[in-house]
Amino acid sequence: MRFYFDFVSPFGYFASLRIDDIAARHGRDVEWRPMLLGVSVLKVMGLKPLLETPLKGDYLRRQIARHKRRHGLQLARSADDPMMDPRACAKAYYWTLAHAPQLAKPLAQVLYDRYWREGEDLADPDRIVAGRLPAGLDPSALRAGIDGDEARTRLRAEVEESMRRGVFGSPTVEVDGELFWGVDALAELEDWLARGGW
Template identity: 30%
Template structure:
């Protein structure tokens, strides 16, 4: 059985959409999925990038597109009352609930839906308190062990070549974004789908960088 590492941050609507779509996208295939919450801002800083919500026109486009994608795919979604927000409390809560080395799908689902359903403020103190009580973390979300787990996951993502969320790492390949789910399926399925993906994977080979800014 193949193993997939899913790197995500609850701040990302595309990560939410991909998470909700995964069971359908990979239906009928045998795989093991490990969910690894990471700090998206840490990835952006490492690569010298701005987040989508830090560019005004791109921010507006993002909310339009994810709302359309959600409706098209039958996924419930309501943009939070304020976005972007600081996701650290949610990321640490997920790691505080980790069992066997990573948070399970129930924990990740509960936090994602806290953010992306209902249209409320994701970081409102009262809501965070209720969410924490619901998940009943085994560790203190503000403790050093949890903080280190989040840092380690983010460093692991960077070491694997991850540059954005959601990213799925399988067989040493990084599949980025909601729209990469069919490619992830092809990698898992093999056969003719896998062969077509192998051919596409070599597309960057031999392409020189024409100009740098």
């Protein structure tokens, strides 16, 4: 199964903390696929940023607060804080996926924690490599990789492919040809995995 997320999406972060456990309970593996919700997808959909949508924005703020209380999460960042440009993080992920694939998911987890839990802004590739990284990942090779054509081309292709598959929100999980959108849909996803679909 595939887990699509945007590094600047709080609900993507919440799902990232649970998705591999959910999959493992049902004998599944998860491929992580960062995408660019605000940078690309919402423009295709003709929508403004979710937190700026009347009524819905307020709901999302309360839902985030409720989710944090329910799961005992402490975040240094609020959804209303200025949002970083997530492209450097996404390019770091795809470069690592190509050159040290076993470190790609740990890198995404570290970057997600550094952004949401620790409050670091990771728009700048120099900041990404200056801080905590998974053991074994070479910071200078990663730094060069983030700026390379390979990562840029791969990221663009992945975002296009995600939209081709119908992904329009973060988080989205794809399994058995079905999409499950939103942290709210993880319960239905578990039901799907437990029953083997329906």
